[in-house]
Amino acid sequence: MTSLLKDQTTQxxxxxxxxxxxxxxxxxxxxxxxxxxxxxQYYDKNGYLSWSEKKRKYVILGTNTPxxxxxxxxxxxxxxxxxxxxxxxxxxFVGCSNYHNGCRASSPLVQRGMxxxxxxxxxxxxxxxxxxxxxxxxxxxxxxxxxxxxxxxxS
Numbered sequence: 001m002t003s004l005l006k007d008q009t010t011q012x013x014x015x016x017x018x019x020x021x022x023x024x025x026x027x028x029x030x031x032x033x034x035x036x037x038x039x040x041q042y043y044d045k046n047g048y049l050s051w052s053e054k055k056r057k058y059v060i061l062g063t064n065t066p067x068x069x070x071x072x073x074x075x076x077x078x079x080x081x082x083x084x085x086x087x088x089x090x091x092x093f094v095g096c097s098n099y100h101n102g103c104r105a106s107s108p109l110v111q112r113g114m115x116x117x118x119x120x121x122x123x124x125x126x127x128x129x130x131x132x133x134x135x136x137x138x139x140x141x142x143x144x145x146x147x148x149x150x151x152x153x154x155s
Contacts, residue, residue, distance in 0.1 A: 069097060070128040071121045076103040081128055081145075083109070083117050094128065094145045107147045116140070125149040 035058065052059045069080025079098025085091070092115070095106040107127065109115060113134040120129045127146035133139065144151050 070094075070117055070119050071126065073098060073103060073105050074126040075105040076101075079103055081105065083115070107145055109145065110134075117145070122146065122149060122151060124151050 048061055049058045050061050051057075069082050071081055073079045073081050073096040076096060076098050078101070079096040081094050081096055084093055084095045086093070091108070091111055093106055093108045096103040099106075109130070110132050113132055116131040118129050118131070121127065122129055122144040125144060125146045125148075127144055127149060129142060130145045131140040131142050133141060146152070
């Protein structure tokens with residue numbers, strides 16, 4: 001009889017643990033909006049969603065679109081252009097994330113000074129627009145990151 005009562009109490013305590021609100025995830029409109037926004041931005045035909053225990057959220061795997069990508073590559077239309085710092089020379093440049101699959105789109109950047117990259121594309125060449133300045137006393141200069149763009153030539 002006592003073992004029967006003991007089994008019933010352990011079953012109720014197990015049931016309480018499952019229902020405990022501290023162990024469950026509250027789905028809110030904000031969280032749903034964030035997930036929908038990420039899926040719209042980075043999900044392509046090769047990608048799939050996977051739960052990451054380390055990050056405690058769903059991540060998109062199997063895509064060729066990095067999170068820190070600026071705009072779609074105008075040469076291959078598969079990867080995204082992003083700011084890269086070379087390990088060997090320590091120089092920074094704009095390059096395509098699809099480099100290992102054959103895309104050679106790249107353009108050098110200013111090595112000294114501050115750079116602020118935007119996700120706005122140039123109307124002429126479709127490369128990202130960057131803001132740059134050499135010192136704090138200067139104003140931010142807006143220009144295309146493509147060194148061969150006709151909008152960079154001074155009139």
